[in-house]
Amino acid sequence: MKKEQVVHCQFSVWYPIFKKHTIKSLVLPLPQNVIDYLLDDGTLVVSGSDHNSQPIQTSDAEEDIQWSDDETTATATAPEFPEFTSAVLEAINALGGRVFPKLNWSAPRDANWIALNSSLQCCSLSDIFLLFKSSDFITHDLTQPFLQCSDQDSPDPVISYELVLRKWSELIPGGEFRCFVKENKLIAISQRDYTQYYQHILKQEEQISQAIQEFFSQHVQYNFLDEDFVFDVYRDSQGRVWLIDLNPFGEVTDSLLFSWDELMSGGETAYQQQEGPAFRYTTSEVTVQPSPCLSYRIPRDFVDLSTGEDAFKLVDFLKLKKSQQEESEEEENPTQ
Numbered sequence: 001m002k003k004e005q006v007v008h009c010q011f012s013v014w015y016p017i018f019k020k021h022t023i024k025s026l027v028l029p030l031p032q033n034v035i036d037y038l039l040d041d042g043t044l045v046v047s048g049s050d051h052n053s054q055p056i057q058t059s060d061a062e063e064d065i066q067w068s069d070d071e072t073t074a075t076a077t078a079p080e081f082p083e084f085t086s087a088v089l090e091a092i093n094a095l096g097g098r099v100f101p102k103l104n105w106s107a108p109r110d111a112n113w114i115a116l117n118s119s120l121q122c123c124s125l126s127d128i129f130l131l132f133k134s135s136d137f138i139t140h141d142l143t144q145p146f147l148q149c150s151d152q153d154s155p156d157p158v159i160s161y162e163l164v165l166r167k168w169s170e171l172i173p174g175g176e177f178r179c180f181v182k183e184n185k186l187i188a189i190s191q192r193d194y195t196q197y198y199q200h201i202l203k204q205e206e207q208i209s210q211a212i213q214e215f216f217s218q219h220v221q222y223n224f225l226d227e228d229f230v231f232d233v234y235r236d237s238q239g240r241v242w243l244i245d246l247n248p249f250g251e252v253t254d255s256l257l258f259s260w261d262e263l264m265s266g267g268e269t270a271y272q273q274q275e276g277p278a279f280r281y282t283t284s285e286v287t288v289q290p291s292p293c294l295s296y297r298i299p300r301d302f303v304d305l306s307t308g309e310d311a312f313k314l315v316d317f318l319k320l321k322k323s324q325q326e327e328s329e330e331e332e333n334p335t336q
């Protein structure tokens with residue numbers, strides 16, 4: 001995979017080509033001070049000036065807490081990006097009030113657990129910042145987009161970072177498929193949410209494969225800037241196929257139910273012997289696996305405690321702390 005292929009898969013590059021066949025979206029340039037804020041590990045303070053949503057909840061006791069024991073340390077203040085904030089709010093409103101956020105390539109899929117609604121649905125800039133700042137995928141886009149490219153000796157292309165806002169759409173995971181294109185030929189299709197078994201895929205295998213092949217030959221083939229790429233589609237309940245995303249043909253892109261070796265090899269692989277693309281999906285409950293993003297989470301108890309969502313857990317936690325404290329005091333004063 002070459003750096004140029006990664007450049008071509010940026011949202012703002014492919015979107016104008018395939019606009020008619022994908023979810024309505026708006027792209028806003030990301031100012032440098034916002035990029036700096038996203039990369040700064042220290043601040044997760046979000047400005048209350050974005051009126052679309054409630055400010056992040058703080059505890060009643062907050063005023064009593066001394067965050068700093070050093071008088072000279074500046075208090076953490078929320079950075080303000082007034083112009084950017086109003087541009088984002090305007091875009092969110094134009095897209096119906098609820099959006100799915102991305103950067104040039106990635107969505108913060110690894111961070112949905114941190115949001116109060118456990119979803120990537122955002123209604124304000126603070127919703128977006130919370131997800132972006134918690135996501136390794138977003139950091140990858142910002143810091144090392146060309147990590148796995150084969151032409152490492154060539155200079156990195158200059159990237160203009162962008163915030164992509166897509167109209168929120170309730171996509172049923174069983175309708176999502178990833179399609180691998182090599183030399184402008186559709187060679188393989190994989191169920192996207194391969195950890196689950198969907199009966200309808202088994203039942204409609206032929207129709208699904210046919211619909212995706214038609215969509216490819218009518219709208220995608222020869223229209224993109226590369227001849228090797230991966231595109232994601234959604235087949236809705238009416239059987240209509242939509243484009244969801246374009247990704248580089250290479251290891252940065254998850255090959256799902258295929259392996260990159262088989263996709264790249266010119267050898268005698270299953271898909272070359274048959275007419276159409278190889279179509280793989282999970283065929284039974286037995287193979288169901290946990291979601292791949294689970295490893296990015298922290299234990300549920302931590303989340304509940306930190307957000308104060310589960311009062312009983314908090315009470316138990318405080319009791320535990322108290323009894324530990326008493327135990328250690330007893331150890332220090334064994335005579336008591």
Ligand SMILES: Nc1ncnc2c1ncn2[C@@H]1O[C@H](COP(=O)(O)OP(=O)(O)OP(=O)(O)O)[C@@H](O)[C@H]1O
Pocket residue numbers: 023099100102105106107108109166167168169170171173176192232244245247254
């Ligand atoms: N507009 C939308 N509204 C709601 N959900 C969406 C929307 N767009 C995408 N999704 C959901 O989010 C998932 C990830 O979206 P997308 O493919 O754009 O992210 P990505 O970061 O490019 O993922 P990958 O790393 O796998 O390429 C999709 O599989 C889909 O389930």
Ligand SMILES: [Mg+2]
Pocket residue numbers: 105106245246247
């Ligand atoms: Mg993608």
